[in-house]
Every structure is written in C-alpha cells, then in structure tokens.
Amino acid sequence: MRIAIACDDKGRPDHFGHCATFEIYGTEDGRARKEASVPNPGHRPGYLPLFLRDQGVGAVVAGSMGEHARAIFAHNGIETYLVEGIGTDEAADRLAKGTLVSNAAPCAGHGDEHGHGHEHGHG
Numbered sequence: 001m002r003i004a005i006a007c008d009d010k011g012r013p014d015h016f017g018h019c020a021t022f023e024i025y026g027t028e029d030g031r032a033r034k035e036a037s038v039p040n041p042g043h044r045p046g047y048l049p050l051f052l053r054d055q056g057v058g059a060v061v062a063g064s065m066g067e068h069a070r071a072i073f074a075h076n077g078i079e080t081y082l083v084e085g086i087g088t089d090e091a092a093d094r095l096a097k098g099t100l101v102s103n104a105a106p107c108a109g110h111g112d113e114h115g116h117g118h119e120h121g122h123g
Contacts, residue, residue, distance in 0.1 A: 001027050002035070003095055004052045005088045006062040013083050013091060015107075016062035016069055017043040024055065025092040032092035049073050061091045061100070066107045082106060 003026075006019035014020070024036040041051060049072035052060060059079040073080050082104040083091055094100035 001058040002056045003027060003032065003059045003061065003092050004038075004055065004057040005091055006040075006060070006065075007037075007088050008063075011087050011089075013061055013063040013086070013088060016060070016065035017048060019062070022052065022055075023088045023092075024057070025096075027092075027096040030097045032089070032096040034089070034092070046072060049076060049078065053078060059095060061088075061095065064104055064107050070106060 002024060005023045005025070006014050006016045007021050007023045008014035009020050019040050021040060022038045023034060024038060025032040026035050027033075038055070041048075045068065049060075049069055053076045057078060059081065060073060061081045061083060063082065063084055065080060065082060070080050081091070081095065081100050082102045083100065084104045086094075091100060
C-alpha cells in the first residue's frame with residue numbers, strides 16, 4: 001500500500017488541502033519507506049483525493065481534513081487518518097504497523113470549501 005501524508009514545511013501532518021507537500025511512502029512487511037515528495041498541485045474542491053488515488057495511494061494522513069474530502073476518499077476506497085503531535089515518518093511507520101489511530105477532529109463547516117482563518121491546533 002502507498003501512503004500520502006499531507007505535510008507542512010516542518011515535517012508534520014498538516015491540513016489536507018493546504019499542505020506544502022504530500023510525502024509518499026510505500027509499505028511492506030510492517031515497514032514504511034519514503035518514496036517521493038510531491039508538491040501540492042493546488043487546492044480545488046474534489047481534486048486532490050482523485051489526484052492521490054491516481055498516484056496509487058491507499059491511505060492518507062493529515063492534521064485535519066474536511067468531511068467532503070473524507071467522503072471522496074471513502075468512495076474511492078482510500079482510508080483517512082487525522083493526527084496531530086507526530087512527524088510524518090512516525091505516522092507512516094505506525095500506519096505500516098497497523099497502530100496509527102486518528103487523534104484529531106475533522107474540520108467543521110462546509111467541507112473542503114470552508115475558509116481556513118480558524119485554527120486546528122497544529123502548534
């Protein structure tokens with residue numbers, strides 16, 4: 001399985017639609033291996049889930065995400081995890097081992113189209 005982690009410029013999971021990059025990891029035998037760093041091609045409602053699906057991604061990790069994006073991922077058979085307080089490598093390792101647990105709430109509001117003047121507690 002391939003994992004995409006929405007990453008900020010400090011190597012931590014970030015808001016899904018507004019991240020700097022997607023760190024792509026491959027998993028095998030309970031281990032994660034970084035394969036690529038893909039710049040975010042831009043936030044357009046409904047686009048990024050399909051972009052990542054086309055990259056062969058089976059799971060997405062982010063610091064936060066709107067319900068609309070989560071629904072599109074679910075429709076395409078892609079798992080989503082919302083986490084705070086760990087780096088991207090650790091999140092990928094935990095997911096590869098089956099121990100990653102979401103610990104952040106999804107964004108409220110109008111799905112991925114809501115404004116982002118509010119805080120998500122990413123520190």
